[in-house]
Amino acid sequence: MGKTMSEKILARAAGKDAASAGDILWVDVDRAMMDDILGPRVEIAEGLKAFGDAVWDADKVVIISDHYTPPASVKQAEIVKFTRDWAAAHNIRNYFEFVGPCHQIMAERGFVSPGSVVLGTDSHTCMGGALGAFATGVGSTEMLGVLVTGKTWLRVPETIRVEWSGELPAGVMAKDLSLKTIGMIGHAGATYKAVEYVGTAISKLPVDERMAIANMAVEMGAKAGLMECDAKTEAFLNGKLAETHRAETSDADAVYCESFDFDAGTLAPMIACPHEVDNVFDVRDVRGTDIDQAYLGSCTGGRLHDLRIAANLVKGRRKADGIRFLVSPASQEIWEAAEKEGVLGVLAEAGAVILAPTCGVCVGLHSGLLGAGERCISSSNRNFIGRMGSKDAEIYLGSPLSVAAAALAGRIADSREYL
């Protein structure tokens, strides 16, 4: 009987010839990532002292201060300092700060390789699945266990197969495909399971776009969201990886617990309305909803492809009066590339404020919180009540193009009318 990618990756990581969904395995962790907000400061620094105060393999640990950067308060600054000092004291050479959301940095700097097991103290760690890794989020205590032993226990998940055939029409992005998938499967429809994304629409997408899909697998409750490594993945990884990768593919006769088939050719821009990510509508059903803020950024929607395509839409136009148009490139590297290409200039001329690469806006820590009664459209991944500030604010999720169109219109709009 055939095996899925997840079954193969986890079997290899557990030192077994084969594994099947439902097996409980102790697996070797290839990369352990911590951020500032849920890293050493929560349980880990104190807890590790009882285990000799040393990590099992410093080169497999990556620490990225991204949530509280740049700090908006003395407390936030102290958390970043604590994280920086802790990394130095534990010989963690792979420490980064102020360069952008951890998942983007992990991918950009070659810390996510196909076929590897990647754990991180952030739920959107699943973005690594876009590169063919088994990547998933864990809590701080679980990370402490990994730092001590290099291992954790995982139940091999059943896999849901999601096939997108055809090709996305103009004005429709991977984010729309991602939201449609979540709307159909439901925000808990993949709980405890893995999701595998296949089909021509996926293989035609650039890696930047694939990441926006895998990033949001957890919004269906999934443990991991995986895509097979192909020529585009190899091109993205070229020169980044320190090791040879061990890419896995699913067998043709692999067993899936569920299958979904979608046609990308008929997809329209999708919007997730408050306060759940699966509360998804065709943009034509919600157009005209006034907004106060348009946010283009985050590990979901702030990559170079996103900024380019949004800049193309707003070029020579001006944001609506009275709204804030905030842009946060997903990394320092993306910032520099977008600047060189003139993309940031175009966005700024349209009235956008270019912010630091950070998690701060998406999760309401700094740089653009919402007050009661305010409404934001965001290219990020979560629209939970209170997430970006007041519990009486509303968050709508859309593609970078939908965010750009809304910034121009001052209300939710169909980006295809601006192309």
Place this chain on the structure above:
Amino acid sequence: MERIIKGKALKYGDNINTDIISPPQYMELSIADAAVHAMRAVDPDFHVKAKDHSIFVAGANLGSGSSRETAPLTLKYLGTEVVIARFFARIFYRNCINLGIPAIECPEADKISEGDALVIDLELGAIENISKNECYRCGKIPAHIFELIEAGGLIGYLHNSVGGR
């Protein structure tokens, strides 16, 4: 870990996510200081009520969203001894277990109301609702997870298996 847990329930609905339990704006504070803001979007009095209601009951998909362990840490700080839901989001479930908080899946969780007196038998996988004179079957905690809970969480388990100092 006691295998029989008694207490009064607080009851919430579906999709109580980690942004609700542990609002991100207060995560820079200590657990003690952040605890007064726990659940504020749905129940601003939670931090007071939790003191004499040690059982946290919710509907479907409890703990969805972020991996933040500050969510179960806050519940534990406020006195929650056990969490019950129709089903859990996976990272929250693992975080509870790793902290030694039993997380029990109960298909009939919706029958429980705020203030109900419950007796939970972890080994049998049963909940007795004294207030309503009802009994609910719930998912038994798998053996490998029970081992973790018995050790008081992952750290206790690691002390036993790897040996801390």
